[in-house]
Amino acid sequence: MYLKHLTWRETEQYLQQKQSIIMPIGSHEQHGPNGMIGTDIICPVRVAEDLSQETGILIGPSIEVGMAQHHLGFAGSITVRPTTLILIIEDYVKSLAKHGFTHFFFLNGHGGNIATVKAAFAEIHAEASLGRAPVQQPELELVLHNWYQGRRVTEMSNRYFPGIEGSHATPSEISLTFHAYPEHTKPAVPMEPRVARGGSFGSAVDYRRKFPDGRIGSDPSGATAKIGAELCQAAVTDALDALRYREFL
DSSP states (O other), X not given: OXXXXXXXXXXXXXXXXXXXXXXXXXXXXXXXXXXXXXXXHHHXXXXXXXXXXXXXXXXXXXXXXXXXXXXXXXXXXXXXXXXXXHHHHHHHHHHHHHHTOOEEEEEEOOGGGHHHHHXXXXXXXXXXXXXXXXXXXXXXXXXXXXXXXXXHHHHHHXXXXXXXXXXXXXXXXXXXHHHHOGGGOOOOOOOSSSSOOOOOOOSHHXXXXXXXXXXXXXXXXXXXXXXXXXXXXXXXXXXXXXXXXXXXX
């Protein structure tokens, strides 16, 4: 159930029962030779849809472009500055809080967003603590959940892709995109080396030099929609645990 599909009256009715909302956040960036550029937003949105079915929690507007400056050496990648992303998150949260939403579950698909999302949360809480937020505003619950780091997802990734999961353009995330969009499943392509090197990076130039086909430590050639469907269910169950722990349900 998406906020964008409701009327304002239906939204008011929802808020009489629940004050929680799922906020998918990701990125538009290269994902190696067989990964879609939208991988990091496709995955959390797909998980969010099943999570909403399970819980009845509304899905809010996705933040589709994240902090991905290091991928700009590859065609199609887009980034926003960390300061820009902080402001976007703050404005989304404050707009929805004004109407009565109090529990925000940011379902993230991109590691490059983590530090910035946490900084945005800190800014929102600091504003309240320093007295600049309206006195009558209720306490906000702001949660960041990375779908790919849940216990069940990690266990499944290790089982299906031992030693080749890596940290970018992973077979797990690409499998989930193939499950979400089977019509866009990419054909197998040769990758050299089979398992990409690992390592750190700085600028976009540095990244492209070290990881010329975009992968880091991974071999996504074995990604399948079938595995993606299993990973999606595991991700939903992990997210349900997080929602219960933070008392969203």
